[in-house]
Amino acid sequence: MRSSLHLIAALLASVAMPALAADNIPTLDISPFLAGQAPNGFGATPPAAAAPVEKQAAAAIEKPKALNGTLYAVVAPTYSGNTTSYIRLFNGATATSTFSISVVGSPSGINYGTASITVPSNASPQYSIGEIVTAARAGSLTGGDTSYALYIQNADSTAGYQHVTYNSSNSFFENNSICANLLSPTVVSINNAQVLTNVHTSRLSAFPSTITLSNYWNAPVTYRLTVRDALTGGLIGQMNVTAQANATYSIPESQLESTIPFTPTANQSHVNVFIVDISGSPPNALSGVSITNNVLAAQINMSTACAVNAMSTNVGGGGGFSGY
Numbered sequence: 001m002r003s004s005l006h007l008i009a010a011l012l013a014s015v016a017m018p019a020l021a022a023d024n025i026p027t028l029d030i031s032p033f034l035a036g037q038a039p040n041g042f043g044a045t046p047p048a049a050a051a052p053v054e055k056q057a058a059a060a061i062e063k064p065k066a067l068n069g070t071l072y073a074v075v076a077p078t079y080s081g082n083t084t085s086y087i088r089l090f091n092g093a094t095a096t097s098t099f100s101i102s103v104v105g106s107p108s109g110i111n112y113g114t115a116s117i118t119v120p121s122n123a124s125p126q127y128s129i130g131e132i133v134t135a136a137r138a139g140s141l142t143g144g145d146t147s148y149a150l151y152i153q154n155a156d157s158t159a160g161y162q163h164v165t166y167n168s169s170n171s172f173f174e175n176n177s178i179c180a181n182l183l184s185p186t187v188v189s190i191n192n193a194q195v196l197t198n199v200h201t202s203r204l205s206a207f208p209s210t211i212t213l214s215n216y217w218n219a220p221v222t223y224r225l226t227v228r229d230a231l232t233g234g235l236i237g238q239m240n241v242t243a244q245a246n247a248t249y250s251i252p253e254s255q256l257e258s259t260i261p262f263t264p265t266a267n268q269s270h271v272n273v274f275i276v277d278i279s280g281s282p283p284n285a286l287s288g289v290s291i292t293n294n295v296l297a298a299q300i301n302m303s304t305a306c307a308v309n310a311m312s313t314n315v316g317g318g319g320g321f322s323g324y
Contacts, residue, residue, distance in 0.1 A: 025224070025238045025239060025240055026237075026238075026239050026240070026259050026260065027239065027240045027241070027242070028225075028239045028240070028241050028251075028255065028256075028259045029241075030213070030241045030242070030243065030249045030251055031244075033249040033250050033251045033252075033255075034244075034247055034248070034249055035212070035248040035249055035250045066109035066110070066111075067102060067104060067109070067111055067151055069151065071153070072102070072151035072152055072153055073151075073152040073153070073161065073180065073181075073306060073307075073308045073309075074149060074150070074151055074152070074180075075087060075149065075150040075152065075161070075163050075178075076106065076147075076149035076150070077106065077147050077149065078129050078147055078148050078149065078150060078163070079129070079147070079165055080129050080130060080147075080148075082167050082168055082169045083165050083166070083167045083172070084128055084129060084130070084165065084166055084167075084168070085128070085129040085163060085164075085165055085176070086126050086127065086128050086129070086163075086164050086165070086166065087101075087126070087127050087128075087129070087132060087150065087161055087162070087163055088124045088125070088126045088127075088161060088162040088163075088164065088197060088198050088230075088270075088305075089117060089119050089124060089125060089127070089159075089160075089161050090119070090123075090124040090158075090159065090160035090161060090162070090183065090195070090197050090272070090305065091119040091120065091121055091122065091123055091124070091156065091158070091159060091233070092122065092156070092158030092159070092160065092187050092190075092191070092195065093121055093156045093157075093158055093159070094121055095121055096118055096119065096120055096121060097118070097119055097121075097154060097156045097159060098116055098117065098118045098119075098154065099116070099117045099118075099119060099152060099153070099154045099159065099161075099308075100114060100115075100116055100152070100153045100154070101114065101115045101116075101117065101132055101135075101136065101150050101151070101152050101153075102114045102136070102150070102151040102152075102153075103115070103132065103133055103136040103138040103148050103149075103150060104148065104149045104150070104151055105141060105142075105143070105145035105147075105148065105149075106145055106146060106147045106148065106149050107144070107145065107146070108143055108144065108145050110143070110145070112133075112136065112138035112139060112148070113133075113136035113137045113138040113139070114136055115132055115135035115136035116135075117132075117135065120232055120233040121233045122228045122233035122272060122274075123228070123229070123230060123231060123232055123233035123272070124160075124162070124197045124198055124230045124270070124272055125230065125231050126198065126230075126270070129148065129150075132150065133148060152308055153308065154308045154309070156308075156309075157186070157190055157309055158186060158187050158190055158191070158307075159307070159308040159309065160183035160186070160187075160197070160305050160306055160307050160308060161177075161183075161305070161306050161308065162175070162177050162183075162197055162198060162304070162305040162306065163175075163176045163177045163178070163306075164176060164177075164198075164302075170295075170296070171206070171293065171295040171296060172293075172296065173207060173291065173293055173300055174300060175300060175301065175302050175303075175304055177304045177305060177306050178306075179304060179305075179306035179307070180306070180310070181306060181307040181308075181309065181310050181311060182304070182305070182306065182307060183195065183197070183305040183306055183307045184196075184287070184305065185311065186307040186309075186311050188282055188283065189311055192276060192277070192280065192281070192282045192283070193274045193275060193276045193283070194274070194275040194276075194283050194285070194287050195272060195273070195274050195275075195305075196211060196272065196273040196275070196287060196288070196289045196303070197230065197270075197272050197305050198230050198270040198271075198272065198302075199211065199230075199253055199270060199271050199272070199273055199289050199302075200253060200269065200270060200291055201253060201257065201264040201268055201269060201270065201271055202253070202254055202257060202264055203264045203265075203266065203268060203269045204269050205294075206293070206294050206295055207291045207292065207293060207294070208252065208253065208254065208291065208292050208294070209252075209253040209289055209290065209291045209292075209302070210250050210251065210252050210253065210289065210290050210291075210292070211250075211251045211252075211253060211256075211273060211287065211288070211289050212248065212249065212250050212251075212286075212287065212288045212289070212290070213241070213243060213248070213249045213251065213275070213285055213286075213287050214243075214247070214248040214249075214285055214286040214287075215243035215244065215245065215246065215247055215248075215284065215285050216246060216284055216285065216286065217245060217246075217284040217285075218245050218246065219245050220242055220243065220244050220245055221242070221243055221277055221279075221284065221285070222240050222241070222242045222243075222277075222278050223240070223241050223242075223243060223275055223276065223277060223278065223283065223285065224238055224239070224240050224275070224276050224277075224278050225238065225239050225240075225241060225256065225273055225274070225275055226238045226273070226274040226275075226276075227239075227256055227260060227262075227271050227272075227273055228271060228272045228273075228274070229268055229271060229272075230268075230269075230270035230271055230272050231267060231268070231270070233272075236260060236262050236271060237260030237261075237262055238260075239256065239259050239260060240278065243285065253271075256271075256273070273289075275287050287303075288301065288303035289301075289302050289303055290302055290303070
């Protein structure tokens with residue numbers, strides 16, 4: 001079954017990415033980054049693929065005193081001041097996508113205003129809580145409210161977000177994403193691709209990032225990593241890596257830069273990394289990203305990112321690479 005899927009998906013891939021010939025894609029030898037490998041005989045057989053997920057329609061934005069939070073993805077609590085919240089909005093669709101973000105007071109539940117933010121395909125730009133409040137024309141907290149909550153809607157099935165915080169006084173950086181629905185499994189169910197959003201480039205030298213890749217298939221698999229500008233969604237480059245059976249690798253982001261190769265510009269602090277099995281099967285891998293805080297000598301796991309919409313129960317591999 002898997003070999004048949006490989007053949008079909010390979011044909012699809014040749015159509016989906018005609019401008020990127022396989023012989024022009026560099027291969028990174030990830031064996032120096034091996035972090036561990038299970039004994040022979042381990043490895044799971046993936047479930048059979050199901051039909052693609054249909055898009056979930058977004059409900060119209062309401063304007064009562066209090067919003068029905070079941071119709072939104074909710075980010076709460078948020079922070080301003082020395083510790084500031086930043087929201088990264090991810091668009092995994094093939095066209096631009098618009099996020100509607102209602103700024104709600106806590107504990108009153110009053111809707112202070114709503115911002116409309118358009119994000120390019122495959123991008124995940126970052127906005128401070130102050131920028132979102134300004135875009136929503138929300139104004140200052142009143143009536144006993146002590147913080148803002150953000151209520152997010154987007155009709156696209158691959159829309160996502162990440163909530164991170166940064167303290168400018170002590171350089172403490174943290175992933176505060178609390179998800180009802182996770183982003184990467186959602187993208188896998190639709191496009192057979194895993195995604196790591198807002199991976200730090202070498203421009204953020206105080207916070208270098210490392211990608212982890214664990215191949216739980218019981219044979220070697222070649223994965224393709226596609227790197228895109230997180231601000232614009234523009235393609236930066238691709239590379240192939242071959243992961244051994246049941247092996248785990250820790251790959252510095254700087255290694256991606258030297259392999260493609262590319263040198264980040266002043267506006268390229270973050271990249272999005274899409275991971276596919278070149279056969280077209282859903283990736284039989286676990287992937288993640290962490291950063292090293294050189295100021296505090298600490299490691300922070302940045303893997304968690306949230307999906308705006310719940311996955312359909314009809315999942316298991318979808319319609320192809322979608323340009324990844």
